Amino acid sequence: MDNRRVIVALDFPSADEALACAARLDPRLCRVKVGKELFVATGPALIGKLQERGFEVFLDLKFHDIPNTVAGACKAAAALGVWMVNVHASGGEAMMRAARDAVASVTKPPLLIAVTILTSLDDDSLRQVGFADGVRGRVEGLSRLARECGLDGVVCSAQEAPWVRASAGTTFTLVTPGIRLEGDAKADQARVVTPPEALRLGADYLVIGRSVTRSEDPVATLEAIHRSLEEESRRK
Numbered sequence: 742m743d744n745r746r747v748i749v750a751l752d753f754p755s756a757d758e759a760l761a762c763a764a765r766l767d768p769r770l771c772r773v774k775v776g777k778e779l780f781v782a783t784g785p786a787l788i789g790k791l792q793e794r795g796f797e798v799f800l801d802l803k804f805h806d807i808p809n810t811v812a813g814a815c816k817a818a819a820a821l822g823v824w825m826v827n828v829h830a831s832g833g834e835a836m837m838r839a840a841r842d843a844v845a846s847v848t849k850p851p852l853l854i855a856v857t858i859l860t861s862l863d864d865d866s867l868r869q870v871g872f873a874d875g876v877r878g879r880v881e882g883l884s885r886l887a888r889e890c891g892l893d894g895v896v897c898s899a900q901e902a903p904w905v906r907a908s909a910g911t912t913f914t915l916v917t918p919g920i921r922l923e924g925d926a927k928a929d930q931a932r933v934v935t936p937p938e939a940l941r942l943g944a945d946y947l948v949i950g951r952s953v954t955r956s957e958d959p960v961a962t963l964e965a966i967h968r969s970l971e972e973e974s975r976r977k
């Protein structure tokens with residue numbers, strides 16, 4: 742099993758807080774994610790600091806714009822040496838193809854992943870924004886399009902992982918946020934799954950934020966998650 746299936750979301754308002762959290766994490770047991778809050782607050786220099794500490798970084802800025810703009814942003818992200826970068830699949834075919842070509846500009850391109858439907862949305866909230874076909878249909882459709890555009894994988898909830906896996910095959914990377922431990926509050930997430938269940942359903946990587954970073958003992962929590970994943974993969 743890949744020892745670093747867990748991607749810890751460093752959703753903090755400052756570099757100090759993010760680095761303090763990272764200092765307690767073992768880069769052999771996880772990767773880290775820098776998202777909008779931290780990136781806007783600190784800029785790209787923080788990515789270098791995390792890489793110096795041995796972490797592979799998922800730069801989660803969910804680009805969603807016209808193809809030329811997204812291509813430029815993806816090229817800049819790839820130049821930072823990040824391990825993974827993402828765009829919104831709903832940006833469309835031309836945008837995803839432009840993103841794919843742009844990341845290929847570096848010697849070691851990051852994995853390019855398309856966000857399908859945010860894990861904070863459910864069928865009702867999708868209907869409110871005009872999509873009547875529900876989560877499953879849209880995740881399947883956007884995953885298919887992302888694959889046709891040559892992307893490496895998608896972000897979806899682990900709840901949809903079996904359907905995506907069935908059509909996309911084993912080499913397509915499934916990144917699943919919306920992970921909660923037993924008894925955790927859902928908070929703003931709508932489609933949640935526990936870590937072992939996510940693995941059982943076919944997830945490759947589990948994005949976990951508050952359940953680790955806001956726990957009383959993030960190190961112990963991460964180690965417990967790691968053990969539960971090892972047990973699950975032995976069962977597989």
Ligand SMILES: O=C(O)c1cc(=O)[nH]c(=O)n1[C@@H]1O[C@H](COP(=O)(O)O)[C@@H](O)[C@H]1O
Nearest residue numbers: 750776801858859860896918948949950951
């Ligand atoms: O692309 C993402 O990482 C992402 C996509 C998605 O559909 N849902 C989602 O929650 N995320 C990110 O995953 C993390 C989840 O954080 P927690 O809910 O605290 O575990 C956050 O940093 C979100 O920005």
